Amino acid sequence: MSSSSQSIFSPRYFALSIGIILSVMAVGFEGLSVTTIAPSIAGDLNGLDLFGWIFSTYLLAQIIGTLVVGRIIDRQGPATPFTFALILFVVGLIAAATAGDMYTMIGARAMQGLGAGAMMTCVYTAISLSYPDELRAKILGAFGTAYVLPSMLGPYVAGLIADQWSWRFVFWGILPILIVSALLSLPAFRKLKTQGTQGDSGASATWLAVLLTIGTGIFLVGLSMLPIFTGFVLVLIGLALMGYPLLNLLPKGTLAFRRGMPAILATRGLFFAAYASTQNFLVLALIDVKGITPSQAGLIVASAALSWCLIAYLQGRWDAADQGRGRHTRIILGVLLLAIGIALVFWVPVVTVAVAVIGQIIAGIGIGLAHPISGVVAFSQTGNGDVGETSANLQFADSFTPGVVIGIGGSILVVCQAAGMSLQSGLIVTMGFHLLLIVTSLFASTRIRPAN
Known part of the structure; x- marks a missing residue:
């Protein structure tokens, strides 16, 4: 068989x-x-x-x-x-x-x-x-x-x-x-x-990971202290400590969207972070601005999960039908649909809840298209000797970037409110940040094919 x-x-x-x-x-x-x-x-x-x-x-x-x-x-x-x-x-x-x-x-x-x-x-x-x-x-x-x-x-x-x-x-x-x-x-x-x-010795990778962890911790603490001056200082120190490990632990050119594997990881990290952070702040917008109950907000967010599950299931059939030839196109289409879904959610504080449901369904379809296949494409470009490193990079994109972006989103909201803006306006600015990330991911997704 x-x-x-x-x-x-x-x-x-x-x-x-x-x-x-x-x-x-x-x-x-x-x-x-x-x-x-x-x-x-x-x-x-x-x-x-x-x-x-x-x-x-x-x-x-x-x-x-x-x-x-x-x-x-x-x-x-x-x-x-x-x-x-x-x-x-x-x-x-x-x-x-x-x-x-x-x-x-x-x-x-x-x-x-x-x-x-x-x-x-x-x-x-x-x-x-x-x-x-x-x-x-x-x-x-x-x-x-x-x-x-x-x-x-x-x-x-x-x-x-x-x-x-x-x-x-x-x-x-x-x-x-x-x-x-x-x-x-x-x-x-x-x-x-x-x-x-x-390649890298285990000790080298360990020390770089520890340095990245320390830098990320300082960065997140700084974000939580904004907009006071100490917060800005800690954010800058954290970024400085994070830079060297990121440049050495990730494939060369990841931060510059170099074609092939670097662009795949950049695309995945950006769209998954934008999606995860949007979900967190959407719940806040629905409960505190639109006035619905937590259980109702949970059902709205679950609509994205349902469409994600359905498309992820169909994805395997589509991949078998076209023998993998449409993978790159499906990733780009998925990120584009994510951008549309987040663009609709962007206006949730000022429009009807029905728009949030539509946006969530579209976003779920988008991530159901882009997320599984980005992993498949990454492994298709990986030699057997580097499969552990690629696996770590995929998991890193799924965990590190969402955590950092959620922290940044929270600090944006806090700074907006400290500047006298309403919660509604602050949430729109935060959602705008997510939209910027997904548009950047869309650009990176056009570079996932290896250079000839």
Whole structure:
């Protein structure tokens, strides 16, 4: 049977596919659930003054877990890093579930971030090494769906668990999913080998990742202090510290949209960050400006998740039908639709809620087109010896850039309000920033074909 006629759930791939999907769902559910239960955690542990670090610590640790493990994979293969990442994530969950104070919780979130970043990088690597090119669009579509579904159910389910029992059960409840994932996927991971490379040493990558993490932390702290002068100083220091690691950890030319792999990563980082940040501020606009309930706002945001899931599913069929010839076109079309969707949401503070729903559906179609296929194209341009590094870069684009952009969006809103602007006007300016990012991503997407 040719690979093009196989399914990712055929006997050869079934265990690995289910294991990957469960891993992604566990990480996605945990990350998104914390958004709902964080106020309860901070209140119970008397740590409201440290509330923001529940999220920031996870993001900063994820940077190290993502970037360091990519280099390790290229030298040793993904089995050992995936095992340690699973253990680290599980220990982080247990520590969070049993935390007696806020500092323990923050430490637990750091372990979860390290584990999650490393796990997702290993998963991307397994996809590249295990599935033929013809099936990657399908498994990456399932990968996206496995992450999107928790975005619809995770916050609600976590809130229900916290209300009925305790927020601690949210962390305990993820453990069985990870255990089943490990049992299914680890045997397949042990069979995967990469062609060891003699590129960056692991120590070099580690120190660069740590420097980037420190710089990002300072940058985010500075953003939270704007518009006071100290905030501007910290932002500049953070940017200075972030620059060198970014230039050395990412493919050369990424920040300049060089053709091929650099442009793919730049495109993906920009459109995913714009999408994720838009979702966050759209909820704020719907609740605080339009006056609808949180549950209604959640349903509106879920409309994007539904269209994303549908298009991600169809993506694999379209890719098989045109044998991958339309991949570059679908990425550009997806980013264009994202731009249209965000352009509609841009006006949400001053137009009807119906426009928000339409904008969300269009944006969901756009990211459903662009996100899975950008990964497929990236792997198609990757040699076997560099698959770990490419996996790390894809995961980095999905985690680092959204975290930074959400921080920038929040600071824009704060500065606007400090300048005397209304919340409505501040949200329009923030949405305008997202629109600028997606237009920049659209330009980068025209350069994803390698130079001849």
